[in-house]
Amino acid sequence: MRKKVVFGRSVLGAAAVIAAALTVGYAPLGIGGETKDASEMDMALLGGTTTIFRTSREAFSAPASNLDSKSVRTFMFGRHLFRRNWIIAPASVEDLDGLGPLFNRVSCSGCHFKDGRGEPPEKQDALMKSMLVRLSIPGESPVGGPNPHPVYGDQLNDRAILGVPKEGRAAITYEERAGTYGDGTPYSLRYPTVDVVDLGYGPLGDDVMISPRVAPAVIGMGLLEAIPEKTLRDLADPDDADGDGISGRVNMVWDEAAQKRVPGRLGWKSNQPTVRQQIAGAFLGDMGLTTSLFGTQNCGETQTECQSAPNGGEPEVDDTRMDALELYIQTLAVPARRDLDDPVAQHGEQLFTDIGCGACHTPTLKTGEHQVAALSDQTIHPYSDLLVHNMGEELGDGRPDFEAQGDEWRTAPLWGIGLVPTVNGHRYFLHDGRARGFAEAILWHGGEAEKSREAFRTLSAEDRDALVRFLETL
């Protein structure tokens, strides 16, 4: 028998948040029940007035709801570029060529599928599809960043154009280790080990440092860029002066356009200062495409085929296209929070605060002025302080990135995280996707977060579920 299908989800679903907000007593312009507190509704607007109401698989793909129509047109062009495949030079479509010589994927959306979150390969011998491996050796680059491997550079490129050897392939193996919740319920965490195999240019050497990283969702990035530097400095507590055991630090990184060190905000270690530099870095590192910001192809010392391969123009991606992509990533909207009236989620939110998660996953921040007016002066709820924190040796990658140490990571923003299963069809979390679900992700928290982790571990099953339920509403 034909299965009866429920229609009407997305058009009406967009309004579910409002319906939920109504039932907790908030009524826009006083229609409906009693007017309680506008702040409850505002907590649903994770991206302030940029917030969009969408719970479908396209939840991460909409422009900020307050964006003007001229900018929306640019956004749409940027989106097109984000999803376009770049091709090998020389090609008949000149504007799209220049891929490689070495690369990881042929489009931005190859890793950031539906503008969402990547995942580790399911099979050990499969190529990474939405994940990559950073490389470096001890020491610092001239601008204070990771010291690239002399041959392989700062990223393993597991694909290459015809006639150029690939650099190799990263293979992850996992070891399960058992643990127990406070109430005796067992759990298991998978400990990853990354090996680089099929090396194309000789051994990596004993001192190489390897950091696997999945592609993050790319929503709300312009809002994070718009948070004033002073806010970050005020949040930081490098010497733990307040004695709460948490010492968030600003990671000062190199800004190539400004030619100076500025606070990092983006990337798994807050290792990128701006959306534009992040994009230019990804073009070069992930797709082998040069821009006006990074104009030199990243071929290593002995990678002669790479050095002599034809290029697709200088730069390969012009500034008009960079401008469109920059606006696109800056204004990809954060979807509204859902189910604010769910008492379980409300309880979970209280626990989130009580056990100290919010000390780093800062619920509310304000943006300052931004070149995109729609992003300025917004009250937002990223659930992040953008600072790097010691997360313990087990979660660490042992690879410094500017001032972030091997066991330090940026507090990951949690907005939109509850929609990852809908958009990307998986629940793999943390920088390398090792966590299979929200609970495992929390259980991996160590270092400064150990106290909160232990509090979570010793909660009742009901309370643990409530906290996870809260995360699912973000």
Place this chain on the structure above:
Amino acid sequence: MSERMKMSSKRIGVLAICAGLMATPAAAADYDASAQIDAYATLVYTTYKASYDEALKLRSAIDTLLADPTDANLKSAKAAWIASREPYGRTEAFRFYDGPIDFYDADSGEEGPEALLNSWPLNEAYIDYVEGNPESGIIFDPSIEITPVSLAEDNQMDDEADVSTGYHAVEFLLWGQDMNADGPGNRPVSDFAPGESDNERRRAYLEAATDLLIQNLSTLVDAWKPGADNYAAEFKAMDQKEALQKMMTGMATLAEFELASERMSVALDSGYQEDEHSCFSDNTHRDLIANADSVRNVYFADYGSYDGAGLNELVAEIDPALNDKMVTQFQATDAAINAIPHPFDQVLVQEKGSADRQKVETAISALQAEAATIKEIGQRLGIDVIVVTE
């Protein structure tokens, strides 16, 4: 108006839909749209049925081509493909409201067949050889099974551009890459000669992709067939405003987002010759006309010999001036779209500000104006019409 105020009015709009239109705006009129809703269901059925029938003809032309791969038979198959696009392009206003074509059920993972039917742009190299890569894609990878089911499973698995199915996959197989500045793709008919392994796989691919197209169109025909226990029955039983909201959301979204933005302004801004909807066949100008017709057809409940009770009749009763405005705008769009030179890809490579580019801009503006009036009509009917961007 402050940002905060804008947000508040937006919330009200969204609220009105979700709460079953509990707060009817003062301007909204009383009316009975049952005739329009019934006619819409018949229109949708009629247009999908025409698409299905043309797809069967395409399949038959492809059978002939594969039985006897000659230039003449390849030409006939291409003509059948172009003919099949005419009705399908006129179904696209039936998207964007989670109906049979593009619903998604997050719990079961079930979804409508839109992505399997009409995804673009496609990554040619994911399917078959391309210039510079003579052995690329599924056709040259014998480890991948070629059946309608396996192709559907491979569609857009890792990348939006990794399209393995639908009209544009069939188009690519028939025409090949368009490497010509002034004409469509020109795949040699010898690509379909039986015997060689890759040719056999290409032949199987063409059959499987066409069969899948037919299967998917068939489910849409069934979903809208009159007198059955199907979506059409559910649709007719809906609250009138809910049904009207779906109809008009589809119209406004096709006009303003999918057509004006995705298929026209993005292509113009990009300026790549092959950034067009039907890039292998250079048939994009027909896609544009069919899509514009699709919006208008919903308004008039008109397709081919079918002429039902249109929204025009309803609006003319409530607000004749608004109906006149809508009708005039449809005429303006029609003129503007038909004035776009073809092949469309020749316009894309022209300098900014060229006369031909301006013709496309005029059509974009006409479609935006059309969408604005559709929203205005929605207000008069007490409905919030949302343009959905995917």
